[in-house]
Amino acid sequence: MVPEDANPSSIGPRIRMMLPSLTPREAHVVEAVLAMRDFGVETPLKRIAAGTGVSEAMVVKITKKLGFDGYRGFRAALAQYNRLPAAGMHQDLSPEDTSREIIEKVFRTSIHALEETLAILDVEAFDRAVDAIHGAQQRDLYGVGGSAQIARDVGHKFLRIGLRASVQDDAHMMAMSASLLEPGDIAIGFSHSGNTSAVIEAVQLARRNGARTLAITNYDRSPLAQQAEIVLCSTAQGSPLMGENAAARIAQLNILDAVFVAVAQRDYARAERNLDKTMSAVAANRRDKTL
Structure with missing residues (x-):
């Protein structure tokens, strides 16, 4: 469970650690939200439901399963996490990356893992x-x-x-x-x-x-x-x-x-x-x- 008063730096990793305990469909919803670069305190519930093909009630149920009091608590905590400088360090590799981009992404992913593991x-x-x-x-x-x-x-x-x-x-x-x-x-x-x-x-x-x-x-x-x-x-x-x-x-x-x-x-x-x-x-x- 993700504590409501958890360290903001730990919100993202604690949610990811819960993924194996979710059903495949529930995990898909959470992964989709975590991948949203623009997710914030104004992101409406209906957008998440429509984007993942589930009901609004299903989204709320998932957030409670993660340990939050509902979608609003989940949204506030994840939005706070997304505003942290370290949250933006991870970037996926792509076939078009230059050698410099590969080096920076690999190093930043490791630094990100260290920061969040410490949290x-x-x-x-x-x-x-x-x-x-x-x-x-x-x-x-x-x-x-x-x-x-x-x-x-x-x-x-x-x-x-x-x-x-x-x-x-x-x-x-x-x-x-x-x-x-x-x-x-x-x-x-x-x-x-x-x-x-x-x-x-x-x-x-x-x-x-x-x-x-x-x-x-x-x-x-x-x-x-x-x-x-x-x-x-x-x-x-x-x-x-x-x-x-x-x-x-x-x-x-x-x-x-x-x-x-x-x-x-x-x-x-x-x-x-x-x-x-x-x-x-x-x-x-x-x-x-x-x-």
Whole structure:
């Protein structure tokens, strides 16, 4: 649900995060409104209904399902969001774009994702995730495809400060590893959509065994989010060419960089000692050029 008193910067992303919980027809209406560049406090209800092929009552019903008191509350909140400078940063890519336009659009989409993810990030959930990771005996990280790359990056960072983590990107390996988790361990599932079956099933199994569970996803009502004890959400708008994943990956990496720093801070002296050890261990493999 989108709180009526939500931070204006969070209105757009919170509405987008609700899309998976809507019916296809309801989602179509919301996506059409979000795509309207001229949507504002004067946009009449009948224009939305006529433009999307639904009744005015249907539009009102959808706005209430999103957590608003009706169309007027929805319109006021979204109009306020649309007036923010960051709201206009996202621009879709097109086949006619020049190299300069491509560069600017890609960078602005990522910056936009970072700004909006910061606006919606749940600090309480963040602290719970940090405490659970820091205190865990075993840390299992599950992800497929691009999400597996994020999991590997996080596992690498944790190892640098002496926190061992197992990264699994195969459904069978996830299931086997999750079956061995127990109270005092944590399973972290990575899935942009929150619909990746192998990750959901592994997190479910880990939770049944008493392990803590954390979801890193773009949708807080996704199946993965519903199965996890703790949820950290990114948010990103995509394009037909890039999809949402590209910008969301940047946002998720930043969330997890912050998690890494906070985990290290829990025992900074130990983290610093282990960082010195791991850096020394790989120093021999570097070739610093001398002039």
